[in-house]
Amino acid sequence: MSNRLPVFYQKKPCYDIVYSHNFEALEKELEMLQVSKRNVCIVTDSSVKEIYANEVSALFSKNALSCSVFDFPSGEQSKTLDTVKSLYEFLIEKKFNRKDLLVALGGGVVGDLTGFVAATFLRGIDFIQIPTTLLSQVDSSIGGKTGVDFDQYKNMVGAFKMPLLVYINLSTLKTLSDRQYFSGMAEVMKSALIKDASFYEWIISNLYEIDDRDSKTLEEMVFRTDQIKKRVVENDPEEQGERALLNFGHTIGHAIEKYKNFELSHGECVALGCVAASFLSMKRELLSQDEYYEIRDMFVPFQLPISIDAIDPQEILSLTKKDKKMGPNGIKFILLKKIGKAIIDHTVTDEELLEAINEIFYNTEELKND
Secondary structure, three states: OOOEEEEEEOOEEEEEEEEEOOOOOHHHHHHHOOHHHOEEEEEEEHHHHHHHHHHHHHHHHHHOOEEEEEEEOOOHHHOOHHHHHHHHHHHHHOOOOOOOEEEEEEOHHHHHHHHHHHHHHHHOOEEEEEEOOHHHHHHHOOOOEEEEEEOOEEEEEEEEOOOOEEEEEHHHHHHOOHHHHHHHHHHHHHHHHHHOHHHHHHHHHOHHHHHOOOHHHHHHHHHHHHHHHHHHHHHOOOOOOHHHHHHOOHHHHHHHHHHOOOOOOHHHHHHHHHHHHHHHHHHOOOOOHHHHHHHHHHOHHHOOOOOEOOOOHHHHHHHHOOOOOEEOOEEOEEEEEEOOEEEEEOOOOHHHHHHHHHHHEOOHHHHHHO
């Protein structure tokens, strides 16, 4: 496995994704980024701060002009403009300028919020990503999408801002809870389903190693998932076309996430959305029935849900219409033409969406009546 994956933007090198099993190689990367001439602010959440902030800030303190740490309560509820405002105030008080550097140390919430501040503070300053969750290592840290939620509408306020570097310490995956770890598997599965059938088969063949978080298996899994996203992002950095394929499972998933007030993890909601979208693909005779059931059941070994109770299908349908992926011709929905190949569809009807939502709806009241 290569320890460096260059990402290109408009056919020019944009940033590297660097892989390691510790933070030791980060020091060399800091020299290349000339942090000795920069003030650094490490942005993290309360959970990650306890585990990694001291080690990472010590590295930056040794190499940078100065290093400070800004943290906020962990969880999606902190991914708001209020937290952005607090970080703006912190940077102003610390006299940060355009030549300084932000560091996103944590999962997707930390990365998205830090990137948005980097895109907007003083009309843009540099930042790097140090993702510590599986979901952020295989998805949110890569591609330059940043943003925060607005009135609980997911990522409704955002900007494109490429990092200078993504540094992936794979050993951080060993400290995650099972729920956090397996949440990331929804994005791994999504990537294989939309772009790489052989990778999908590899996941099936390595279920036990993935479950055990075997180091070599994690290396290959994260690297291959990142390769998929790298190719898509390079072809369509600002989501004018192909990049929308990465939203497979997200339209219904985001609606469930909001309906449940973020009580479910992002990965759990994406898994449900992937099942619903795969069901629609089967109903349109793009996938066989056997392929659909295999895809659905593949989420189970990763402790991800394939059905959900206590929802209102009509309300979930309504929430899909408020998704940021709505266009003038209706919702932009991603279907599977076959395993390993996704397509963008603008013709999915409300009736089809409702049928897909009902497919994942585990109606406990009906079962009681039966």
